[in-house]
Amino acid sequence: xxxxxxxxxxxxxxxxxxxxxxxxxxxxxxxxxxxxxxxxxxxxxxxxxxxxxxxxxxxxxxxxxxxxx
Amino acid sequence: xxxxxxxxxxxxxxxxxxxxxxxxxxxxxxxxxxxxxxxxxxxxxxxxxxxxxxxxxxxxxxxxxxxxx
Amino acid sequence: xxxxxxxxxxxxxxxxxxxxxxxxxxxxxxxxxxxxxxxxxxxxxxxxxxxxxxxxxxxxxxxxxxxxx
Amino acid sequence: xxxxxxxxxxxxxxxxxxxxxxxxxxxxxxxxxxxxxxxxxxxxxxxxxxxxxxxxxxxxxxxxxxxxx
Amino acid sequence: xxxxxxxxxxxxxxxxxxxxxxxxxxxxxxxxxxxxxxxxxxxxxxxxxxxxxxxxxxxxxxxxxxxxx
Amino acid sequence: xxxxxxxxxxxxxxxxxxxxxxxxxxxxxxxxxxxxxxxxxxxxxxxxxxxxxxxxxxxxxxxxxxxxx
Numbered sequence: 001x002x003x004x005x006x007x008x009x010x011x012x013x014x015x016x017x018x019x020x021x022x023x024x025x026x027x028x029x030x031x032x033x034x035x036x037x038x039x040x041x042x043x044x045x046x047x048x049x050x051x052x053x054x055x056x057x058x059x060x061x062x063x064x065x066x067x068x069x
Numbered sequence: 070x071x072x073x074x075x076x077x078x079x080x081x082x083x084x085x086x087x088x089x090x091x092x093x094x095x096x097x098x099x100x101x102x103x104x105x106x107x108x109x110x111x112x113x114x115x116x117x118x119x120x121x122x123x124x125x126x127x128x129x130x131x132x133x134x135x136x137x138x
Numbered sequence: 139x140x141x142x143x144x145x146x147x148x149x150x151x152x153x154x155x156x157x158x159x160x161x162x163x164x165x166x167x168x169x170x171x172x173x174x175x176x177x178x179x180x181x182x183x184x185x186x187x188x189x190x191x192x193x194x195x196x197x198x199x200x201x202x203x204x205x206x207x
Numbered sequence: 208x209x210x211x212x213x214x215x216x217x218x219x220x221x222x223x224x225x226x227x228x229x230x231x232x233x234x235x236x237x238x239x240x241x242x243x244x245x246x247x248x249x250x251x252x253x254x255x256x257x258x259x260x261x262x263x264x265x266x267x268x269x270x271x272x273x274x275x276x
Numbered sequence: 277x278x279x280x281x282x283x284x285x286x287x288x289x290x291x292x293x294x295x296x297x298x299x300x301x302x303x304x305x306x307x308x309x310x311x312x313x314x315x316x317x318x319x320x321x322x323x324x325x326x327x328x329x330x331x332x333x334x335x336x337x338x339x340x341x342x343x344x345x
Numbered sequence: 346x347x348x349x350x351x352x353x354x355x356x357x358x359x360x361x362x363x364x365x366x367x368x369x370x371x372x373x374x375x376x377x378x379x380x381x382x383x384x385x386x387x388x389x390x391x392x393x394x395x396x397x398x399x400x401x402x403x404x405x406x407x408x409x410x411x412x413x414x
Contacts, residue, residue, distance in 0.1 A: 001215070001216070001261075001263060001268070002213055002214060002215035003141055003181055003183065003213075003214040003215075004211065004212070004213050004214075005211070005212045006209055006210075006211050006238075007209060007210040007211075007321055008208070008209035008210075008238070008242065008244060009208070015242050017121045017129070017131065019241055019242055020121050020122055020129060021121075021124075021128070021129050021132065022241045023237065023238070023241050023242065024124030024127060024128065024129055025124075025127045025128070026237045026240075026241060027124075027234060027237065028124065028126070028127035029127065030230065030233045030234065030237065031213075031215070031230070033233075034226055034229045034230050034233060035215065035222050035226055035230065037215060039126050039127050040126050040179075041125070041126070041178075041179050041181065041263050041264075042124075042125070042126060042127065043123075043124065043125055043141055043179065043181055044123075044124035045076055045118055045122065045123055045124075045141065046118075046122040046123075046124075047116075047118075047122070047323075048122070049321055049322075049323075052293045052296050052297075053296060053321060053322040053323070053324070054208075054319075054320075054321055054322075055296075055297075055300030055301075055304065055318075055319065055320035055321075055322075056208060056248050056317070056318070056319055057248075057304070057315050057316050057317070057318060058300060058301045058304035058305065058315050058318065059297070059300070059301070060293070060296060060297050060300055061208070062293065063297065070146070070147070070192075070194060070199070071144055071145060071146035072144075072145040072146075072348055072388055072390065073142065073143070073144050073145075074142070074143045075140055075141075075142050075169075076140060076141040076142075077139070077140035077141075077169070077173065077175060078139070084173050086328045086336070086338065088172055088173055089328050089329055089336060090328075090331075090335070090336050090339065091172050092168065092169070092172050092173065093331030093334060093335065093336055094331075094334045094335070095168045095171075095172060096165060096168065097331065097333070097334035098334065099161065099164045099165065099168065100144075100146070100161070102164075103157050103160045103161050103164060104146065104153050104157055104161065106146060108333050108334050109333050109386075110194050110195075110332070110333070110385075110386050110388065111331075111332070111333060111334065112330075112331065112332055112348055112386065112388055113330075113331035114283055114325055114329060114330055114331075114348065115325075115329040115330075115331075116323075116325075116329070117329070123139075125139060125179050126179075130139070145390055155259045155267070155269065158259050158260055158262075158267060159259075159262075159266070159267050159270065162262030162265060162266065162267055163262075163265045163266070165262075166262065166264070166265035167265065177264050177265050178264050179263070179264070180262075180263070180264060180265065181261075181262065181263055182261075182262035183214055183256055183260060183261055183262075184256075184260040184261075184262075185254075185256075185260070185392075186260070187390055187391075187392075190362045190365050190366075191365060191390060191391040191392070191393070192388070192389075192390055192391075193365075193366075193369030193370075193372075193373065193387075193388065193389035193390075193391075194386070194387070194388055195373070195384050195385050195386070195387060196369060196370045196373035196374065196384050196387065197366070197369065197370070198362070198365060198366050198369055200362065201366065210279055210319055210321065224397045224405070224407065227397050227398055227400075227405060228397075228400075228404070228405050228408065231400030231403060231404065231405055232400075232403045232404070234400075235400065235402070235403035236403065246402050246403050247317075247402050248316075248317050248319065248401070248402070249400075249401070249402060249403065250277075250279055250317065250319055250399075250400065250401055251399075251400035252279065252352055252394055252398065252399055252400075253394075253398040253399075253400075254392075254394075254398070255398070277353070277354070277399075277401060277406070278351055278352060278353035279351075279352040279353075280349065280350070280351050280352075281349070281350045282347055282348075282349050282376075283347060283348040283349075284346070284347035284348075284376070284380065284382060285346070291380050295379050295380055298379045299375065299376075299379050299380065302375045302378075302379060303372060303375065306368065306371045306372065306375065307351075307353070307368070309371075310364050310367045310368050310371060311353065311360050311364055311368065313353060317401050317402075330346075332346060332386050333386075337346070
């Protein structure tokens with residue numbers, strides 16, 4: 001029954017529908033396995049964020065990627 | 070004064086500006102009516118999520134829609 | 139099927155379980171009525187926030203309440 | 208590098224620190240495995256929500272549990 | 277180490293990458309200065325929201341802007 | 346007018362009401378200065394998270410603190 005929100009950057013090679021489906025399945029299974037919560041109403045929402053809009057350590061991911069991270 | 074975030078899928082027929090305005094008005098009124106919170110600084114944010122990015126019960130809404138849900 | 143998160147302050151007279159149930163029912167019904175989304179997997183989460191932790195216009199709600207708002 | 212927020216109810220037998228650690232490890236590993244995002248700055252936040260404050264299908268989890276769900 | 281999510285409207289003149297970088301730097305510095313939390317794993321995510329999807333006081337920002345606010 | 350959510354851990358010496366007020370004022374001012382958004386309806390919500398419930402790099406902050414981080 002849990003709700004999960006995943007935020008990650010939209011990179012030059014964005015994640016595929018297959019990867020999204022695998023993430024949703026994987027997180028839902030993990031919650032069943034570890035906390036025994038029924039999967040039927042488990043909701044997972046993936047937000048893809050522009051690298052200009054995602055900051056780590058005070059810098060945008062655009063800048064971090066430009067430095068080769 | 071509350072803050073409300075609504076996440077729903079962006080379907081083939083997306084919700085219209087009129088529906089969004091009605092949702093925002095409706096939720097704001099509901100909060101006044103039930104919890105007596107002044108509406109002036111009530112903020113409502115609607116996130117429209119791709120069906121590939123919204124999972125229920127371990128499957129994406131894209132897959133659920135494909136099966137006729 | 140939508141997900142809704144409501145954040146409001148925990149005041150001296152906190153909202154009751156009955157008010158929470160009415161909010162959850164009201165928001166779920168509103169989503170059915172306005173955007174025709176099936177209610178079965180609609181999830182509503184209410185976060186009650188200390189007045190020290192909720193700011194409007196640059197001031198905490200504790201301070202605003204202290205001035206009679 | 209992603210950010211993950213998990214919201215689940217605080218039940219009579221709350222989840223343990225060990226379960227929380229396993230969830231955090233499991234989600235972080237899943238993101239490495241499926242989307243190849245470096246784990247170092249992956250952040251996972253678990254919110255435990257009172258059953259009065261979590262609604263599914265228009266009813267609080269308190270009410271659903273009372274009916275034996 | 278904190279996580280910060282900023283939601284603001286996408287206006288006719290959207291905020292620039294430079295403004296986003298300045299926001300991310302500014303918020304990260306503020307957290308170091310006020311709460312002494314190390315900046316290395318501080319994550320800031322900016323969500324730009326359509327004016328139709330952002331409501332204040334029961335009205336969308338589209339409508340508020342149309343009245344000259 | 347933006348909405349800001351700050352999530353940080355509740356440490357042995359929790360942040361004080363004065364620090365919370367300074368954070369709320371500081372973030373609101375920063376948004377005025379950088380993106381020229383009127384402060385009147387800017388909302389800032391601070392969530393204090395148990396160190397067991399906050400994970401970085403696959404480990405809880407409880408464990409990281411135990412190793413002297």
